[in-house]
Amino acid sequence: MTASPLLVAYLSMEIALSSELPTYAGGLGVLAGDHLRAAADTGVAMVAVTLLYRKGYFRQVLDAQGHQQERDVQWLPEHHLERVSAQVAVTIEGREVKVGAWRTWIHGAGGGRVPVYLLDTDVDGNEDEDRRITDHLYGGEERYRLQQEAVLGLGGRRLLAALELTPTRYHLNEGHSSLLALELLALELSRRPDDLAGAIAAVRERCVFTTHTPIPAGHDRFPKALATAVLGRELVELYARLPTPHSAEINMSALGIELSGFVNGVSQRHAEVSAGMFPGRTIHAITNGVHSATWTAPAMRAVFDRWIPEWRRHAHALRGAQKIPTDAIVAAHREAKRALVDEINRHGDHNFGEERFTIGFARRATAYKRMLLILRDVRRLREVASRWGALQIVFAGKAHPRDLEGKRMIEAVFRQQEVVLPWVRIAFLPGYDMRLGGLITAGVDLWLNTPMAPLEASGTSGMKAAHNGVPNLSVRDGWWCEGYIEGQTGWVLAPGHPSDDADAAQLYRVLDEEILPLYLGAPERWAERMRASIALAASYFNAHRMLGEYLDRAYAPRW
Incomplete structure (x- = not known):
């Protein structure tokens, strides 16, 4: 049987595309953008998914004493991006939330290019609250963050399917997109309901996870009651079936690591530190680089x-x-x-x-x-x-x-x-x-x-x-x-x-x-x-x- 051609889907809560686009907050997003720019240069087949933040992270204003004030970013996506016709839906708090998408391209030195899809819930037919889910990068409280992670992980996978793209690998850049792997597991179990171990192995074949966080407190955790309210009982019960050590919370990094066949930290030292946080899993080291x-x-x-x-x-x-x-x-x-x-x-x-x-x-x-x-x-x-x-x-x-x-x-x-x-x-x-x-x-x-x-x-x-x-x-x-x-x-x-x-x-x-x-x-x-x-x-x-x-x-x- 001929192997499928390589296609890597790269999911990240932030991607630095340019200074003009408010799609990043800091180092995680800049690293993601550089990763994709390198792919465009070298011809590696990749497609990226992130969220479209209509109000960005924030615009920093400093007064004469250095007091920081935050202002919403003002920009018009239609001046920088092209809207795509594909639309998917994600169930959030029992409501069907429509998710649209925009696209831009990263062009490389060798003539290659990488498409980047930006998910957007500011879509006709959504309730006002749901239209604001993708407004702010790292804004709001736990509930808002979990809603965004549902859009990124679940909506991201569904958008790629709607575009008839079949990634051979999903690269989860931090735990924000780990729900994608959980949905892949649900799909595998729909085909083999009595083979949890086999389903997990199949998902691991397709997922790569990169952690960037050297301290336990930096990893996203959500109370199971909140996760049940936002995501629904089925996904939370599926999470509970995983062999990951469990607590009263859902740990998004632990989820991504459990369901990924390759897990890495972003320097040799960081991989050593991460191995102590996630015992039982091999944490490889791939040290970051810049474009x-x-x-x-x-x-x-x-x-x-x-x-x-x-x-x-x-x-x-x-x-x-x-x-x-x-x-x-x-x-x-x-x-x-x-x-x-x-x-x-x-x-x-x-x-x-x-x-x-x-x-x-x-x-x-x-x-x-x-x-x-x-x-x-x-x-x-x-x-x-x-x-x-x-x-x-x-x-x-x-x-x-x-x-x-x-x-x-x-x-x-x-x-x-x-x-x-x-x-x-x-x-x-x-x-x-x-x-x-x-x-x-x-x-x-x-x-x-x-x-x-x-x-x-x-x-x-x-x-x-x-x-x-x-x-x-x-x-x-x-x-x-x-x-x-x-x-x-x-x-x-x-x-x-x-x-x-x-x-x-x-x-x-x-x-x-x-x-x-x-x-x-x-x-x-x-x-x-x-x-x-x-x-x-x-x-x-x-x-x-x-x-x-x-x-x-x-x-x-x-x-």
Whole structure:
């Protein structure tokens, strides 16, 4: 019997398609978009499903004190997407909810393309409440989230069937789409009602699950009473038949893992951590990567085009960056830095200068990321800066609307802006998105990453920086456990310190004794480190390599 041609259906609650489309909140969505961009480049047959968020995640507004306010995003899907005629229905709280869809295409460097379908419940015939199910990304309470997950998992599978697409693999990007696997099991059992083990095995043959969450509290859980009310008794009773350890809640990650034949974390370290959370299942490691052409600044892209013409289709060719003259890399970075400084100075009276050493910290504003670590001892920071002739630090990032501690962190950065003058200048740029992220990762001189280990599943911003010749200073966690090469790709903050004070002290010491002396005192050696970041880090931590691993280990084989 001839095997079916490979077709991978990729389901994700968020996918970053472009800065103009409010279909993502942060790293999970950006990773999803890069995954699909790599598929378009390399010709891997994929189709993606997500939700259409008419009001987006939120538009961040910061006042003069750094207080975050959230505004709905205003956009018109019909200006960016094409509506498809197929329509399906999902039963939610006993009501038949119609689910429409829109489509866009991701086009690749080699002429390939990947369709992305965005599910939409703002459909004529639905009740007003149901029309709002897909309004907000990560909005509302448990009930709203579970309704969305029903639309994504159940509606996503049904839409693909209505389009007469028959995936050979379903890739569930986090637990939000795990209900798809449960419905596949229900369909299998309709054909073999007395063979639960065989039905589970058949579903596992078709499902791949990726977890991005290194702590138990980060996985979606819903009380069974709520799940019964939203999804109906049959699905909840089917969940109860699974061999997964049960509680009074439905754990969406545990569900996806139970029904997937291949399960992976997103770095070597994260896979080890995840194995402890899900005993009895093998958690493989496929370390994340970023889409090289998307995250490399225009001037640096031009350098790569000249010296490594095949890099857009084969990102591993960036290993050849060692043959690029360092002055070409430095000149391209200077252009990226100028663009960033111009952007910063447009946002206020920051007086950033191109000649000053600039540190970047841009990511979700939440406690474990430790945004404030570099500002923990302002006296010491000013002392380091005064010795070396001034520092600039650019911050960006959104706090979840309900993350009060994250919001307070942003406010604390604003309070320090005057305190650190004149030797340190600080800017916090509002509205962190793909465009701003690209400007910052490309334009700074050093990328800073200071999470509490082992809470960083992977992290990808440092990979983007490396594509632009920007070295990293990072805690040894996530991807940096693999990406750090001493004397080449950056610097490491050793784990195991007993307090934030100790970590901050080490950060200041490395800046004062290693990084700034190299940058200001040995510019040729600094340029060599920039080049090594491209050749050794970017050549591996890219989405082409990542997708190749999924293809070889998860999509193509039989387990």
